[in-house]
Amino acid sequence: MITILFIGDVVGEPGRTALKHALPGLREAHGADFVVVNGENAAAGRGITPRLAQELLQAGVDVITTGDHVWDQVELAPWLNTEPRVLRPVNYPEGTPGHGSVVKETPKGKVAVMQVQGRSFIQPPLENPFLISEKEAQRLRNEEHVRVILVDMHAETTSEKISTGYNLDGLVSAVIGTHTHVQTADETILEHGTAYLTDAGMCGPAVGVLGRELEPILKRFRTSMPAKFPVAGWPVRLCGAVIRVDEETGKALNITRISQIVEKPAS
Amino acid sequence: MITILFIGDVVGEPGRTALKHALPGLREAHGADFVVVNGENAAAGRGITPRLAQELLQAGVDVITTGDHVWDQVELAPWLNTEPRVLRPVNYPEGTPGHGSVVKETPKGKVAVMQVQGRSFIQPPLENPFLISEKEAQRLRNEEHVRVILVDMHAETTSEKISTGYNLDGLVSAVIGTHTHVQTADETILEHGTAYLTDAGMCGPAVGVLGRELEPILKRFRTSMPAKFPVAGWPVRLCGAVIRVDEETGKALNITRISQIVEKPAS
Amino acid sequence: MITILFIGDVVGEPGRTALKHALPGLREAHGADFVVVNGENAAAGRGITPRLAQELLQAGVDVITTGDHVWDQVELAPWLNTEPRVLRPVNYPEGTPGHGSVVKETPKGKVAVMQVQGRSFIQPPLENPFLISEKEAQRLRNEEHVRVILVDMHAETTSEKISTGYNLDGLVSAVIGTHTHVQTADETILEHGTAYLTDAGMCGPAVGVLGRELEPILKRFRTSMPAKFPVAGWPVRLCGAVIRVDEETGKALNITRISQIVEKPAS
């Protein structure tokens, strides 16, 4: 059995600090062999820089996924080709900087992570997420001989996420949704052995809106006028899931949600 | 203390049957004084008819909310003016058939229910949900002297729902989201006493996509071609929340999620 | 020189009748060698049936393009594989019924027509229109040795249409936009010889909204409530463009807009 810890969208400095602070304990508590984190909001809510990505990797994260915010920090794109452990969605056109999947050797065998992005109510328009993620899963299985495959499905709508779970059921070990920053309560193991959760939730400021301060967002909704949306402060709600997988078959054995408050560490 | 049972979007015949079948037990198990159900998908997934609404009311539902599917069944609009217990979103323009809120007398005092619809990634465009729901909450408090107010926030995005929760915090007893059909795991009581949940989840077929059959939806996502989306079959997942409110102050005391499988009753 | 007559979205029975009635005169007046018509609204505003397509082809139309309404009439999809002169957008996934381009022999040599659909504010999500239409234009030139190529760019936004014109400039003879039903006044020949017009306009009822009756549409905008949108009546505004192309080089020599009223023919 291999145990994968997945943490949803890390938001800003509080999210990064909370993650780094909590990771050793989480790893031990859950017996995690492999850690995947969505880092698309790590840089003050807008993308992630190479330096911040390196910090997370050094803190014990094995693979970082991103999403629609992947290009928010301009220095990321050229750097992505040099760091295969940081992913962008696989359904960009050929020739796009970076990679949509990665295979890592672990003491318990190969583990692959793939990210795919939806097309309903999310920008930019990308290529068909269903056909491409299925093809890539088959390539990972047939050419790379990987059985343990985790997919981060970054999308807005529940229908596109759930359908991706079913579409990849039996081909991958887990499909975990990200992007809405709110954890859903629908964790399950699908018929053919794929663990599924519509949204992992975020790792970001607990009070406010999706990790950001309330007041500017409320003002915008009330007035239809623009505002800046700074990342809010402590405490942090750290959300994610632990997925246990039979490493021989790639079938998920169990999926458990995580959602806990992390207080600001004494410095 | 008054206990309100809220059930999310009821989908099709299986959803209706499961609800009617489970309601007496739920009511007893939770000591519910008042039952609110979102019925926007009751009629084969598309809106609700007067007859189906009456069936739910006769089965013990006190108030039915709807949402973006409210007008799917053409006979509903003229009937809405005759049945104040079936709501449409309050932020339609003046002169729209039906009502966006209702006040009911109960043995424990007045209970109001309001529905409001978001404007992010949901059609049709309506009037400002923040300003209008706040104004209506104030009217219910000041003119109708209601303290126990439950709001169904029907919206797509987590940000619009969470912001509505904060916007009405202290003015209403609960803001419960609907529309995505997937229950979220973020139930909380906000600072000023409003119970909040981003989405209650649905009461509809457990296998498939949001209560509908998987295959046509998967085909559509894979091919970009249209399809019909029939309601799926049994068993049903019945989702919702129980909110306990201090009827003197209108403050929420507790919110608990409900999510259970209902098997097809032997007929 | 080869002269191509392009007519925009034909709407309903009035649009079809006006087109058939006016076509001989238009053909003669402009010396048209080849006629392309967008037929996506021919069947009461919603798609086109095989029978209606055959009528237009028999009336002298050489190629019919469609758009986002292509699948509105369910009998069209299976028939499309049998009739290469009726196109659907080229940027559907592989395996989609029908074709996105066609090459026809004419007395003045080969003429190709391609249709591509945008991705901004138009459904369903399709594959990258820029990369795919460019690749297909290159294939038509290199493998089919066609020089005269007309592209119907079916899209909502001016930016996506104009950018498609520039992207294909020099590769094709003309890029003509459709879908908005309102003719634009920006006809031009781009630097490398491609004729361009953002929207050809429609061939449909002149009074009303985009070929449909005014009252239901106005009611919908005013009330946010649904309505049916029947096709309006006579007279018809017939819009399009005449493009003259050097058949040796495929370069456009001239583009002229057409917009005229067609009165109901005496029957």
Add this chain to the structure above:
Amino acid sequence: MITILFIGDVVGEPGRTALKHALPGLREAHGADFVVVNGENAAAGRGITPRLAQELLQAGVDVITTGDHVWDQVELAPWLNTEPRVLRPVNYPEGTPGHGSVVKETPKGKVAVMQVQGRSFIQPPLENPFLISEKEAQRLRNEEHVRVILVDMHAETTSEKISTGYNLDGLVSAVIGTHTHVQTADETILEHGTAYLTDAGMCGPAVGVLGRELEPILKRFRTSMPAKFPVAGWPVRLCGAVIRVDEETGKALNITRISQIVEKPAS
């Protein structure tokens, strides 16, 4: 008769310079009594500053309208309350800085200008444009006793613009669309005397995409990656319309489109 010159979205420094350079000649050529300009892209494509607005007013513009870019320059909002000749859309909530309409005295009587913004495929969500613009037109007629009223309808879709024209037909002298930056060829006078044009077109760089440089926009469409979109250079295409109105009745007598190239003035 009163003659109104309307110029569409002025884009960046080339647009502003071309407008100021061409305005005296245009005014004389058309005998314009009143000049209205859409300035939402005047500041490097993003909104307009108070200083740039003052420059245009000093150059002879009577009223400046804006649109979805109105708040792009943060110093504009507080200044709008001090300058009634610069409008923002009328269908913002009460309490929004600035005004949605203005009445000016001229030697030929009062002239009113109103701006309204659509809700289809354009952000942010605003209040009902149909109900609010109609009510405001009635107020201008009944309370301000204005007969000559020009409306700038800033919207993406042709259907919402055309429907606004019909909705206000007979209440106002002209409804002129803006926002798409491409002039349409459908100028007309509606049944009850309102001049109508779906889009006036822009006053901005002629080569490129909607006044911006081609390459970054093309790269974005091809790669789905972000880019900055600088305003392009000379020459400028200046687009708009001349509307002649009976100042006694407010009925439009004539509408003529303007579209001309302005070369960079020798400095």
